[in-house]
Amino acid sequence: MPRYQRRYAWESQNIKDFWNDITNTSDPHFFGSMVTSGAAAAPREVIDGQQRLTTAIIALSVLRDLYAEIGSAPRVTGINEYLEYNDRDGHRNHRLRNKDVSAASRLNDNVLLEKKQRATSPGYDSEALESQAYKTFETLVRDELSGTNDATAQLDNIRDAILETEVVYINVEDRKNAFTIFETLNDRGKSLTVMDLVKNLLFAEIASSDEDSSERAWSDILEKLDDLTFEGMTPDFFLYYAWNSRHHPGHASTDLIEQARLRRSIADQIATSTDRDVSAQDLIGGLSIDAKILAGLNRTLTSNGSADTWRELATAWRRDDYEDISSRLYGILVAGSLQPLPLLLSLMRAYLRERAGISRKTLLKFLTVTESFQFRWSIAQKPSTSTIRRLYRQAAASVSAGSSKPDFEAALSSFVAAADRIDASNAQFRDGISRLAYSKTRAKDTFKIRYILTRIEESYQSTTLNLSRQLSLEHLQGLEGRSEATARNSWIFKIGNLALLPPEVNADLPKEFADKCAELSNWVNAEDETLIDAISSKVWNSEQSNERLSDIVQRALQLWPRIQV
Template structure:
C-alpha cells in the first residue's frame, strides 16, 4: 500500500533549497505574463515593507518513480519558477555590484548543488523541455537574446525591479532581504503525495480555481503518467486533439460532452474525478481512451462547422440546423448529437441532427432548455443511442419526450413569445419561409442565403414609432410589447433595406414587393398594417412553425 500523502507548511524559497524539484515533461511550460510577475514582485515588496509573512497558496508535489531523488511539481510550477528566476536575478545583481560572496552563497543554496553520484552540478529546479535551455542559460549567467521567451521576459522584469530597488552598492542589502524574506516568511501550504494520481486529486480538492492547472492539464498529466510504454503514442494523440482548440475550456467542453455521450451527464467540476475512475489505471486503458477521444474529434468538429467536408458523405443538408445550434447556444444536446454521429450511419444521423434541431427550437420557445434538466434528458437519450437501445427517431423521441412541447403548446408559445435577437430571427424566419413555400408547392432553392450579410432583419412597424403613430395608448403599449418579436420582423435583402428602418409601413411596401422572400412580398401586398394585423401574423407564423419543426 502506498504511503499516505503528507501535509504541512513550508516557505517558498526553502522548497528550492531543501529539495530537488522537477516539472514533468508533459506539463505545460511557464505561462505567467508580465502583469503576473509585476503583481508578484509588488506583493512581495509590500509584505517586506510591513515585515509581514506572506501566504502564497498551495504547492502540491509528488514522488517521482523515475528519479527518486526528485519530486514532481503538480501545482505551484509558476510560483516556484518565478521565485527561482527572481533569486537568479538577485544573484546577478549582487555580482554587478561587486558582492560576489553573497551571490555565490545564494547560487549554491537555492539554484544549484553538487551531486556526488554524477560528480557535477545539478539544478535544484529542473524545468521541462519547453523552458529548460533558457532557464539553464540564465543559471549559468548567460541570458539568452530571446525577447519573446517567457523565461527571459520574467528574468528581465525581475532585473528591472531589482535595479530600481538597488541602484547602487550602498543598497545591496535590499537584495539580500528579498531572498531572506522568500526563505523565511513567504509561506505555502505543502502537500506531498506518493504518486501522481493522488497528487492530482489533492490539487483538485485544494485548488478549486485551478490557478496553475486547468482540468485539461490535470487529465493530460494523469493520462501521461499512466501511459508508460504507450507514452509517445498517447502524447501524439493528445497533441492532435488539443491543437483543435484555442482555449483549454473548449477542450474540456469537448471531453465532457464526449464522456457524457457514452456514460451520462457529468459536470465540469466533477469531470476529472469521474474520468479518472472511468478510465482506470494502466497504459492500455489510457491508450484506448485517448484513441476513442480522437475518434470523436472529427464528429465534434463537424458539428461546429456546417461547411465541413464531413457532410459531403450524405445528401441530407444539415447546415441550417448546425447554424441554429450555434446561434441559439443549444449546447445541452451536444452529447446526443455526438452519440448519434458515432453510432449511426451518416445519412440517418444527419436526419436525426435536423430533428434534434427542431425539437430544440420547440423546447426553446416553451422555455424548457434552462437549468440542468435539458442536459440530463439529452444525456440519457445519448446513452440509449450509444448502447443500441435507440436506433430510430421515434425511439430517441421516447427518451426526450418530456422536453418537447406538442403542437398545441408549441403553437401557443410561438404566439406569446417575447423579444428575439435579430440573429436568431433570421434563422427562424428562413425556416418559416421555407415551410411557407413548401405548403404552396414552390421551390426554395433560389432563396438568398439567410445566414449571409446580404440578408437583414426588417422591423415591419418601425422600432422608433411613438404613441402618435397609434390610435390609442393601449395599441402603443401593445406595440412596445411586440416590437422586437417575430411577428414584427421580416427578412429583407440588404440592398432593399437601405434607410427603411424608421419609415412608415406604407413607404416600405414597394421594397417588400421586390424581395425574393415570399412572406415579405405578402406583407408588401397589404394595404396597411396595424397591431391587429401583426397579431394575426403571429398566428400565421405559429401555424407554419408547427410544420417547420414537426414533433415527429
C-alpha cells in the same frame, strides 16, 4: 513541464496577491509545496507547481528588464542565471522547459525574450495571459520604484524577496505516487478541476515509455477546448458531455454521470481493465476524438451550418453528404442549449467511424427529430431538467453501444417515444415565438429569430436572398425614439416586424416604412403575403405586424412539428 499541463492561468488578481505576499512581510514568503517526478540527476517532470514556477520566471524576467533599463549589467547577468543555464555542450537552455511547443513559444515570445527583442517578435501576443502577467508585475514594480531615489536597491529588495521564497520540494520517482501526493497537497493557487483530477488519474497509469503520444493528445484536447466559443463551456463540462456520450458497462444508460462522479466512474473503468496502461491511453484517445468532434460542432455553429467544417474529420468528405447534416446540427445548436451535446457527440462519432457506423439516412432522421424537439423546447423556454438530460444521455449511450442498423434504429425509436412524452406543446411553442424580441437587451434571441426566418424563406418555392450568408434583420417599423419598455412599442421588437435583408441593403435603407417599400419589394418573398400587401399600400402598423406574426407561427409549426411516435 509536460504537455498535459493546463495553460498558464494566473490573472491580475493572482499576481497582485503574490506581490503582496512577497512585499508586505520581512519574513520569507512560503510558496507552498511542489511535486516533481524523475531521477534526482535528471530533468524532473513538474507534477504540481507549474503556475507558481511560471509566475516566478515572469517576475524575474520583469526585474531583468528593469535592471537593463537602469544600466545595471551585472545584475542582468545574475538574474539570467536563474532563467537560463549552459549545458555541458555550452548551449544556453531555459531552466523551465515546456515540452508543449505552443506553451514554450508563449513563455519565450511574451516573457523570456529581452524587451527590445520581444517588441519585434512575430510571436508576441499582448493578450496572452503570460503577457498580461508580465505587464501587471511590471506595473507593480514601477509603482514601487516611483517613491524611491535608489532604484537599484529597491529592485534588489524585490529580487531577494522572490529568490528567498521558501518551497517544499517533493520528488517521487514513481509518477503514480507523485500524482497521488499532488492531489493530497494541492491547496494553493487555482483549485484542481475535475479535468485536472482525471488527467492525474490517467497519466498515473501510463508507463513512461508510452507517455509521449498521450501527452500530445492531451495537449491537443486542451488547445481545442481553448478555442471553443460555446457559452459556458469549460474543460469540466467537456468531460461531462463526452463521458455521458458513451456507453459504459456497469452503468445504466439512463444513469447520468454527474461531474462529482466523473473521476470515480473513469477510475472504475480502468480498474476493471486487464491492462490499465492501455486502458488509460484508450480513454485519452477517445477524449481526443470527442474534442475534435466538439470543435467541429462549434465551427458548424459559428459558420451558420457550413458543410466545410467537417472536411478535416471525415475520411471521405463530400459536400453533398454533409450539407443536410450540418444544417440540422446548426438548427439544434443555434437555440443556445448545450443539453443535446452528449447525443450529438455520439451520433457524429458513430457516423465518422469507418466500421459499424450509423448510416447517413438514419443519422439525418435522428438529427431531424432532435432539431425539432430541441428547438421547440428552447423556444418554449422550458427549463433544463434531469428528465431531458437523461433523455439525451440514454439516446447517446444507445448509439454509442450500437454496431448495426437495427441497433441505431432501435435507439432512434426509443428516443422518439421518450421525447414525445415531454415535447413542448404547440401552444407553448407558439407563445415562445411570440415572446422573441430583437433588441439590445435580448441579444440571444437574434440567432433564433434569424434562423426561424431563414428556415421559412427556405420553405418558399423561390427566393431572391442568398441564404448561404448571414443576413441582417431589419425592423420594418423603425426603432427611432421608441423604448422597448413601453408596452405600446413591444410589437416593434417582435418577429412579425422583422425581415431578412442583405447587410449592404439593410445599411442604406431609409428610416420610414413608406420610403423603404421600393427596396423591400426587391427582397421580400411573394409568399410573405401580409408584408407584400403592406408594401403595396405603403402602410405598416401593429395590426399588420401581429397578423404576420401569426403567419410566421403557422409556418414554424409545420417546419418544427411536434414529436410523434
